[in-house]
Amino acid sequence: MRQLRYLLSGLILALVLTACGATPPLPSFTGGELTISAPESADVGTPVSLTVKASQASDGVNVTLIAYGSAGPRIYRGAFNKGEAFFTLPQTDTQQSGLVTLIAKAGQVQTEKKLLLKPGAPIEPLQPLVGARAVIADTQHWSMVVIIPFDRFGNPVAEGTPVTMRAKRPDDRLVDQEFKVTNLLTWWRIYSGTKAGRTIISATTNGAFGSEGILLEEPGLPLPFSVSIEPLNVVADGHQLATISTSILRDQFANKVEDGTLVTFTVDLPDGASRVIPAYTIDGIAQAPLQAPRQPGQIKIKGSVLSIESSVLTVNLLPGPAVGIFPVVATRADSGKAVIIEAGPILGMQEQFVPDGTPVVFTVSDKSGQKQTFNAFSNQGRASVEVRIAGMRQGNYLVEVMVGSGQGFTSFSL
Numbered sequence: 001m002r003q004l005r006y007l008l009s010g011l012i013l014a015l016v017l018t019a020c021g022a023t024p025p026l027p028s029f030t031g032g033e034l035t036i037s038a039p040e041s042a043d044v045g046t047p048v049s050l051t052v053k054a055s056q057a058s059d060g061v062n063v064t065l066i067a068y069g070s071a072g073p074r075i076y077r078g079a080f081n082k083g084e085a086f087f088t089l090p091q092t093d094t095q096q097s098g099l100v101t102l103i104a105k106a107g108q109v110q111t112e113k114k115l116l117l118k119p120g121a122p123i124e125p126l127q128p129l130v131g132a133r134a135v136i137a138d139t140q141h142w143s144m145v146v147i148i149p150f151d152r153f154g155n156p157v158a159e160g161t162p163v164t165m166r167a168k169r170p171d172d173r174l175v176d177q178e179f180k181v182t183n184l185l186t187w188w189r190i191y192s193g194t195k196a197g198r199t200i201i202s203a204t205t206n207g208a209f210g211s212e213g214i215l216l217e218e219p220g221l222p223l224p225f226s227v228s229i230e231p232l233n234v235v236a237d238g239h240q241l242a243t244i245s246t247s248i249l250r251d252q253f254a255n256k257v258e259d260g261t262l263v264t265f266t267v268d269l270p271d272g273a274s275r276v277i278p279a280y281t282i283d284g285i286a287q288a289p290l291q292a293p294r295q296p297g298q299i300k301i302k303g304s305v306l307s308i309e310s311s312v313l314t315v316n317l318l319p320g321p322a323v324g325i326f327p328v329v330a331t332r333a334d335s336g337k338a339v340i341i342e343a344g345p346i347l348g349m350q351e352q353f354v355p356d357g358t359p360v361v362f363t364v365s366d367k368s369g370q371k372q373t374f375n376a377f378s379n380q381g382r383a384s385v386e387v388r389i390a391g392m393r394q395g396n397y398l399v400e401v402m403v404g405s406g407q408g409f410t411s412f413s414l
Helices: 002-021
Strands: 034-037 041-043 048-054 062-069 072-079 084-089 098-106 109-118 129-131 134-136 142-147 162-168 174-180 186-191 197-204 213-218 227-230 241-246 262-268 274-282 285-291 297-305 313-317 328-332 338-343 359-365 371-377 383-388 396-403 406-413
Touching: 034 098, 034 109, 048 062, 048 098, 062 084, 072 084, 129 213, 142 162, 142 213, 162 186, 174 186, 227 297, 227 313, 241 262, 241 274, 241 297, 262 285, 328 396, 328 406, 338 359, 338 396, 338 406, 359 383, 371 383
Parallel strands: 041 109, 134 213
Antiparallel strands: 034 048, 048 084, 062 072, 062 098, 098 109, 129 142, 142 186, 162 174, 162 197, 197 213, 227 241, 241 285, 262 274, 262 297, 274 285, 297 313, 328 338, 338 383, 359 371, 359 396, 396 406
């Protein structure tokens, strides 16, 4: 019996000790209204203090604050003390500008309030964004300059922030204009002038500066132009090089076309063939070499830039490469089996040797009119061929040698 009493006493003592060590239940929010006391606005990057108040809340009742902003939701937890719970949004959580919705919730009751985080002052650099990068200098084409000022946290600055833009035009005019930030940015439509060159664009706002932007104002298509050739007296020798040149190519406002503008020269030759020679402008002029054809006569030269064409230049090729009559000698070879025909000196217009490699045509005719043709090339103003006499009839043979417009004659007998 005594043992049973000891057992019951121990159980009762254990129950008492257990009851003494239990945590009392947390108080809960049972009703009433919640309100949030917070500023209407604050600057980004600054801590924001606010208070959640409850008309009926016991001390220790939990309250949750949720801040929904452009960076997403952030959650803060606290408890009421004498009907108030204090919160601070740290500066690391207020760096994104925009509208923040504050939601306080206790139990099943919640309330909301709006907080506007205002962007800070613009910082450097202010970068003018220019596009199109290049326009034609004709007063009709335009480009856009866009500037998006940011604060130190990367937020677009406040609407209405003044921005001054300046543009130095190719004619040295300085134009400045003030704009206000609208829908996060400010923009300027710049029309081209009539002088080709670079327009340098800069911007300032509230003591913040930046690098320059560049707009290229480029010449338009050239006006019709002319072509010339140097030297004027071109000899049809197949060797001489002449230079074809354009006049200075300018647009309607007298701007020289850009360096590197493609000019296509078309040359119509005396034999009906054509040559197409590309060239590129330097300082408004395009030049290209022209190798003289072998056939004398008239050539026609024309230049074009896209749809713009030059006037046609007509050039009369002088006869060549040889002119006049030159000596021709026919002698029997030592072997007696051939006749050696030598022509020369073969001279050009200035009594100089024709260029080495000039084609020389030898024609041998018998008394019946049958002809044999032999080809050679000049070397040091002379050319020769060896005519095998095997199979040739006895009699007189006439030799004619042609080099361009120059010629020579001789004869021999078998």
